[in-house]
Amino acid sequence: MLDTPPKNVTINKIYYKKTADPVSDKWDVPISTTAKNCRNYIREIVDNLNLEPNPNKKVIALSIGDPTVYGNLVPAKETTDALIETVLNGKHNGYGGSCGLDCSRNAVAEYLSYDGVEVQAEDVILCSGCSSSLDLCITVLADGTRGQNILVPKPGFPIYRTLAESMGVEVRHYDLLPEENWELDLDDVESKIDSKTAAIVINNPSNPCGSVYSEEHLRNVLRLAERNKIPIIADEIYERLVFPGNKFVSVASLGAKVPLLICGGLAKRFLVPGWRLGWIVVHDPVGAFAAVRKGLVCLSQRIIGSNTLVQGAMTKILLETPQSFHDELMNTLIETANIAYEEIGKIRGLKPFMPQGAMYMMVQIKSECFPQFNDGLEFVSKLMEEESTFCLPGEAFGLGGYMRIIITVPKELMVEACERLANFCNKYYKPKPCQLLPPVSIE
Template sequence: MLDNKLKEQNNLTIIEDKPEVWKVEPSTTAKNCRNFIRDIVDNLDLKPNPEKPVIALSLGDPTIYGNLTPSEETIQAIVSILEEGSCNGYAPSVGYENARAAVAEYLSHDGVNINTKDVILCSGCSSSLEHCITVLADGVKNHNILIPRPGFPIYRTLAEAIGVSVRYYNLIPENNWEADLHHLESQIDQNTTAIVLNNPSNPCGSVFSEDHLRNILEIAYRYKIPIIADEIYERLVFSGEKFVSTASLNSGVPILICGGLAKRFLVPGWRLGWIVVYDEIGAFENIRNALICLSQRTIGSNTLIQGALPSILQNTPQSFHDELINTLSKHAQLAYEGLQNAKGLSPFMPQGTMYMIVEIQMQKFPLFHSGLEFAQKMMEEESVFCLPGDCFAISGFMRIVLTIPEELLQEACVRIAEFCNRHYVN
């Protein structure tokens, strides 16, 4: 009897007519999430010259051409941990303690003492930045954060996805792309909850001096605004320059430092980033706990890379880092000299990182109404593509990468110069 009753209740009416087509709307966060580089590049009609092989000076992946590879020690660390089989399961959401301790030791230099408890491991530096922006800024409260112009567009992507607005502070080209301190201060209001500081800089290749960093931190201290320090290119600076971490300056400003293996160790696809909570005054007590909660959304980063991390950080020889810097410095000099021969271009010699930014004197190229048209036409005629400055919120510039093989970089500079000399109007 009971079975029959259940059967009657479970009978469904079959509708023969075709139902209406559904349209499921994405969430506000998804609709707000934009890749600003892709927005620009995808709208360019990029058709290379079929008679010339394409040279891409646009990709920030240093491994793309295969000329720059991780150290043998880095590779062996992964092989060993894979064969050992001890890191195939879940790790604590903030990372294995020994991996966090290794990061703390690696970053404890120049008078800075980082503790294991200060370190949270993330899935790449972009994940570190996402956690930091999310923990400090709230779209519901109309918060804003300050970001550099020119600057890497991921900051804007991550902020606007959660309803947080961004305000740009200008970097000054003729001052080695230092921050315009007066402009930075003018952007601050009662809803500003963080200043993003990228040093060394992408796309500028600039390295801030200790005095300049102190000036920025003094503004942050005065207005009680935390710093998000994007230091993914830490120590990747050329001869005669010095990387100064914000943590070494004893500023009294609470700082969230973002970094990772991607650039200095040439393994961007391994997705190992970190956050260091550097807080001399105890302002981040609640922020620490909130960051742990945020890390629990993904249950931590790749455990194989975490397992190998102590060996990678401790055993990679300094000679590997020196060789990488020497290569990038040599390429920077080559590109700088090559592009000085191009009419209407003003290259800025970088002080570090993997990039060079170049000003386009647009008034000398009347055929083109924007840097976007300039980039599109250069691809069409010379099969060379550089990211327009519009990708970094500054028009009339372009960024080139310095990681490609030397012979390709030389060829690219020759083609760029030929293109400029062809279209330059005095």
């Protein structure tokens, strides 16, 4: 930097500044409030755990929400062939519209038009994965500068909190009821609503609970939202991933007079999470979302659209993947879930909750049976240290006293993991002493 302006050059004295003293001449680049507020709650918890596996045992990770990591679950041939064809024909190497290619939006609309729902292509906005879809939905509805809040489930996927709090939006947690298949505690939901509530987030099927909500329960949720005039953000990334005896019901199919933003994507049902293709469907039966539609278009322009190669393959992926692929995936998941439920159900001090869908199972850790551990964090840390088996503690989802396991691992690994869990719990299980009953007088 020059200490004096060069000759024959006029410098506005307001902007010209002599170089600072070398001792204090250092960079000071502050970060934004959004960056300061952005926190990954799972990583914060996991990174602070003492996760040193037993060197004599190979690690079994029952914690990773990516269904592809063990290699036992792979996408359909139709899915991979469609992408290869798109790459080779070279027709989708350029930019697409910020909301997505017309052919891809049409494919999503057709794919989601069932059970009486008719989705139009103009209702669809394509995003970079479902997390991007959730980001846009929360951003368009909630504003931290206005002191707004959103309601999210507890236990629930922490990305909702990460996205909202990074923008200064307050997060209020409503309870799910484990004894009622993790349904929403509607009284608790309503108690959290005030004039600053911008949206209610519901996740069906659920991560981490594996619950699938009935039509009756969803209608009750929608009545609550309509009564309070609160829009809903519906995270349906696990749509149709349900076990026999259950049915996935999209909130869009129920004819309620509630404006909805529905989030989904290819990641889970089609086993391609790294392809980063999600969507938002705007469902607005009351005409409340005119400004929201425009806002979503503006927000989508920040990344100038999602991956065009995947978009080019969307029609074949969504509409030509055979039902037999989806059936086989569900058969695999439920077989593994049954193994976990049966084997963990035999372990003293643990209580598994059989999922109805998705890719997860919640397990209660009966703390009174393990007094050596102050909380679930210590429990899973010691489990890793001794048995090289890692489960995500419930604290990662806002609910202590539980842990979440995945049901996407190969069956033989699930069997071994359950054996390790049993060994660990048998070692530390301490039953509560018998409570003596007061004497009964006999007259």
